[in-house]
């Protein structure tokens with residue numbers, strides 16, 4: 077099971093954060109070479125990321141967000157990661173399927189790609205990007221860049237971004253990719269973070285991109301099955317296991333109609349709960 081409830085970004089130029097990240101229980105840590113690193117620190121950050129990945133010691137799976145191919149650092153970033161024991165490369169500002177292919181041609185076997193959707197052009201090309209094929213394994217919304225490019229205002233319920241939340245999940249699901257929601261910037265607003273995680277889960281996202289260790293636990297709480305969901309799933313599985321349900325497609329469980337598609341859904345939720353444990 078590909079658990080991606082939490083993808084914690086940290087600047088690869090921050091040695092203390094890298095040390096801390098080794099001890100953290102995020103599902104994935106993302107060493108950032110892009111927006112969290114100033115232009116004059118790019119080369120040093122690249123070296124630090126390579127050294128960190130080579131040395132290992134992370135509890136989480138490890139990703140590096142490179143600078144986009146086409147920028148002055150992109151080619152060197154991707155080349156520096158060649159042959160390293162890395163789980164994912166995160167590609168910022170992907171705008172077409174050709175860009176996914178370009179990363180694929182440069183990446184080592186076994187490393188998977190997460191494409192960031194964070195420009196209007198990417199939104200218009202979502203179906204083609206999602207259909208690009210291997211090594212693409214996930215889509216991640218970049219809400220900061222997106223809000224900047226769209227000129228959309230802030231709102232607590234993300235009203236202006238909602239069509240794009242849904243479109244990203246649809247594109248990912250259509251091609252068996254995971255979908256990761258954007259970051260929550262307000263470090264001290266835990267209530268807002270919890271609400272936004274819940275909204276992301278409601279839209280179907282598999283997890284959230286994060287910027288601070290304190291955001292890991294709320295993301296895991298939101299993107300793991302709840303005890304109530306587990307109880308309902310167990311009841312559905314038990315009801316369909318009863319002899320009287322053997323020849324039925326639809327039955328009544330807890331006052332609701334459930335079909336065999338709900339049985340599959342319940343089994344998937346129980347598998348996910350086991351993986352989260």
Ligand SMILES: CC(C)(COP(=O)(O)OP(=O)(O)OC[C@H]1O[C@@H](n2cnc3c(N)ncnc32)[C@H](O)[C@@H]1OP(=O)(O)O)[C@@H](O)C(=O)NCCC(=O)NCCSC(=O)C[C@H](O)C(=O)O
Nearest residue numbers: 085086087092093096097108111112218219220221287288
């Ligand atoms: C946002 C921060 C700059 C805040 O830093 P700071 O105020 O120093 O944090 P704390 O004092 O609360 O830190 C406490 C300890 O935790 C460590 N720490 C902090 N953040 C991280 C982290 N992300 N990963 C690992 N460890 C972290 C500190 O080192 C302290 O440790 P210790 O001293 O040992 O106790 C900072 O949190 C930060 O830099 N966050 C990540 C920023 C980032 O990577 N941004 C880029 C990705 S977001 C993005 O661009 C999304 C997308 O592209 C879009 O467009 O939307």
Ligand SMILES: [Mg+2]
Nearest residue numbers: 111194218221
């Ligand atoms: Mg961005």
